[in-house]
Amino acid sequence: MSDVIKTRREGTILEVILDRPKANAIDLATSRLMGETFKAFRDDPELRVAIVKTAGDKFFSAGWDLKAAAAGDAVDGDYGVGGFAGLQELIDMNKPVIACVNGMAVGGGFELVLSCDLIYASDQSSFALPEIRAGTLADAATIKLPKRIPYHVAMDLLLTGRWMNVQEAHRWGLVNEVLPKERLEERVWEVARLLASGPPLVFAAIKEVAREAEAMSFQEAMNWVTKRKFRTVDTLYGSEDNLEGFRAFAEKRDPVWKGR
CATH class of the missing domain: 1.10.12 (Lyase 2-enoyl-coa Hydratase; Chain  A, domain 2)
Structure with missing residues (x-):
């Protein structure tokens, strides 16, 4: 769709790639593009499964683009049809979505991961919700995370902003599988093809x-x-x-x- 949001289609599977160097941060315009992409996936009767991944090795996504916010992007601005990152508030998303996580998933990047149904991550991945340090609320994570992992663990992440490595995320059941980086995409596509063959x-x-x-x-x-x-x-x-x-x-x- 653009240089920032790329898509690749294989049969009934759509791969959505966020490519916004250096940290795959998401501003309002990017969020709206993502929303249109996921809406098109939702509404296409020929598509059955989506994969969400990002470009680069260091960051899966740094989440909300603070530089864009400092330049005038309002936190309560128009994120587009699916809310922030186009997925977490998209109505009637009744198709499986798989997160392919490599690198740091921070703030809204972590929330994007939480919007997916299955989460596969490389052994180089980590997660954090540092909004507390910026004096703001990780809204979607505050709603979702205590339902996904033990309450006290979720509160620890939300209240301290600390990092959770991928092994800990897997131990709490937040991540389906942890794989070597070179095996990650192969495994995600294996699962996507399995789901695409299902009912x-x-x-x-x-x-x-x-x-x-x-x-x-x-x-x-x-x-x-x-x-x-x-x-x-x-x-x-x-x-x-x-x-x-x-x-x-x-x-x-x-x-x-x-x-x-």
């Missing part, structure tokens, strides 16, 4: 139910599923793919998913 309507239902159930009691969420109140669940039940899954099992063959 897209089921993936959509998993993402919507998991997201919306956060604000519901268990029984309320179950009632919404059984009564087909979730749009993606209603689409799934009675679909060609739903029937194909049953037939493939009965016929002892691999299913052929069509997304309808």
